[in-house]
Amino acid sequence: MAQDGLELRTLIAQDGQLRISLEPVMIGDPGPGEIVVRVEAAPINPSDLALLLGPADPSTLAAAGSPERPALLAQVAPSYLGAVRGRIGQPMPAGNEGAGTVVVAAPDVSHLLGRKVGMWGGGMYATLRKIAARDCIVLPDGIDSHEGASLFVNPLTALGFVETMRMEGHTAIVHTAAASNLGQMLVRICKADGIPLVNVVRNQAQVDLLRAIGAEHVVDSSKPDFDSRLDEALSATGATVGFDAVGGGELASRILNAMEAVAVRAMPSYNRYGSTVPKQVYIYGLLDTGPVVLRRGFGFAWNVGGWLLPNFLQKAGRDVAARMRQRVVDEIRTTFASHYTRTVGLADMLNPEVMAAAQRKSTGEKILVDPRL
Numbered sequence: 001m002a003q004d005g006l007e008l009r010t011l012i013a014q015d016g017q018l019r020i021s022l023e024p025v026m027i028g029d030p031g032p033g034e035i036v037v038r039v040e041a042a043p044i045n046p047s048d049l050a051l052l053l054g055p056a057d058p059s060t061l062a063a064a065g066s067p068e069r070p071a072l073l074a075q076v077a078p079s080y081l082g083a084v085r086g087r088i089g090q091p092m093p094a095g096n097e098g099a100g101t102v103v104v105a106a107p108d109v110s111h112l113l114g115r116k117v118g119m120w121g122g123g124m125y126a127t128l129r130k131i132a133a134r135d136c137i138v139l140p141d142g143i144d145s146h147e148g149a150s151l152f153v154n155p156l157t158a159l160g161f162v163e164t165m166r167m168e169g170h171t172a173i174v175h176t177a178a179a180s181n182l183g184q185m186l187v188r189i190c191k192a193d194g195i196p197l198v199n200v201v202r203n204q205a206q207v208d209l210l211r212a213i214g215a216e217h218v219v220d221s222s223k224p225d226f227d228s229r230l231d232e233a234l235s236a237t238g239a240t241v242g243f244d245a246v247g248g249g250e251l252a253s254r255i256l257n258a259m260e261a262v263a264v265r266a267m268p269s270y271n272r273y274g275s276t277v278p279k280q281v282y283i284y285g286l287l288d289t290g291p292v293v294l295r296r297g298f299g300f301a302w303n304v305g306g307w308l309l310p311n312f313l314q315k316a317g318r319d320v321a322a323r324m325r326q327r328v329v330d331e332i333r334t335t336f337a338s339h340y341t342r343t344v345g346l347a348d349m350l351n352p353e354v355m356a357a358a359q360r361k362s363t364g365e366k367i368l369v370d371p372r373l
Contacts, residue, residue, distance in 0.1 A: 003027045003036070003104075006371075008125035008346055009091040010052050012084055016076040018056040020355075021065065022346055023091065027128045030106045035133050037117060040145035042098030042124040043338065044349075044358045044367045045153050046245075046285060051094045054087075055080035055289075058359045061352040072350040095124030095369070099139065099148035109133045116145055120152035125346060127371045137325060143332060149368060150338040153309065154182040155328045156321075157284070158189055160312045161243050163320060165195070168280065172196035174234070174242035174255055177287055178218070179206035179363045181338055182245075187215045188335045196237035200230070200251070206363060221251065230258045238262075242281040243307060248288030252281045252304055253295045260298035274299020282307035287361065341365045345373030 007025045012018050030036055056074035065071035076084065097120045105113045117136040123129055139148040165173055175186055178199035190197040191214050198217045199210050207218045217233040219226060233239075240263075242255045256279050263275035279298060284307040294304065313321050328336050344367060348354050358367050 001029065003128060005126060005128035006346060007093050007123065007127075008095070008349060010054075010094055011091040012054060012056075012076060012081075012088050014088055016078060016081055018054060018074045018076055019064075020052060020072040020350060021069070022350070025126070025128075027130050030104055030130055032106050032108055033133055034106050034130055035102045035109055035112055035117075035136070036104035036128055036130045037100040037119060037136075038103050039098050039124060039126055039129050039371045040100040040116075041149035042095045042369045042371070043150045043153075043340070044369060045096060045150075046287070046361055047153060048094055048096055049359055049361075050286070051092065053355070053359060054084050058356055061356055063350065063352055065350075070347060070350045072352060072355060093123035093126065095126070096120065096122060097150060097152045098124030098129070098369075099145040099151070100129070101145070103128070105133075112136075112138065115139070116143065116148060118148040118151040125349065125369055125371070127346070137329060140329065140332065146340070146343075146368060146370075147332065147337070150181075151328050151332065151336065154185055154338065155336040156313070156324055157309050158182055158185040159324045159327065160307075160309055160316075161186060162189060162193065162195060163316060163324070164282070164307070164312065165241050167316075168241065169278075170239070170241040170280070172198070172237040172239035172241075174198040174200065174239045174281075175245075176200040176221075176242070176251055176255075177202075177245035177285065178215075179209050180245065181366055184210070184213060185336055187213055191215075192335065196239060198230070198233040198237055198239050200255075209364075227254060227258065230254065231261055234258050234262045235265075240277060240279050244281055244283045245285030246288050247283050247286040248290030248292060250293045250295060252283065252292060253298075255281055256298040256302050256304075257295070260302075264299075274301065276301050279303070280305070284308065338366065340368040343368045343370050343373070345369070346371045348373070 056076045060075040064073045099118045102112045116139040121135045179201045210218045219229045259279040263277035279302040
């Protein structure tokens, strides 16, 4: 039997106006292998904001609509419209992950009825979500939806960094914006697994935060001695692969140059082409949307590329993905625990102040959406 629901949609018009609104939707009966979940918690991650707001200017956020049908508006500058041409005129659901209670289940997955599950697959900012059961994790008894809302994006990304390191023959990792929720998970993973980790942060408070959870190598990029401190940390760990959440600017270049400096010191003789040690930086975030600037001082054995969780999971295969998901379940309240500073309802996401706070992506300020509010 079909059910009425509400779903958050984001739309960019031809003139560059972005509109976020709550729209009524009809949820049909689940097909084979499908369930209908009452969504009870969904985090706002940076990857969610990339779809919700796209390249819209946060300073233009403004409330619109009526009390019965509120909306949130913002403006995309003409120079950025080309980057989102493929979505212009299309109202798109958002919310990469979430958790809730199964309220309807197809006969072949009827054992899930009434169970709480974590979900991944988009469209989570909604009251109801029809989804394939294979895209869910059944939450252990006693784990509520708020605890299970963030079991995919950050945990699997952090584990994916470690798997990538191993698959490519590296032995240690550099991670930027390392005081994030994801970064703290990576610290705990590497500490448990004995993997050397260099954490790059941007202020002393973040240094203190990571030190408090056991991080050994933490380097503050705002300090004048950043490059020498980074060199020391890379020399101590031997890290030759980095995962960069910042994206724009020169940080990736500075990491590669520091890796090369460490490698060159270990060379038995001079080579005008630099070291042969493979050096890799993966950009997986866009905290800085400006150009990536590379100041070449790192020889020829290097690569800069993009890293995306779905692409990694496809490459890694089912067995690796299943092992990663099981570890997340096993360590849901320890390694992969997420903490939220604020819980809002779906309608609150149409409040300019709430969305502006989310867009700031401040360390330690993570927002959770509970559609029941």
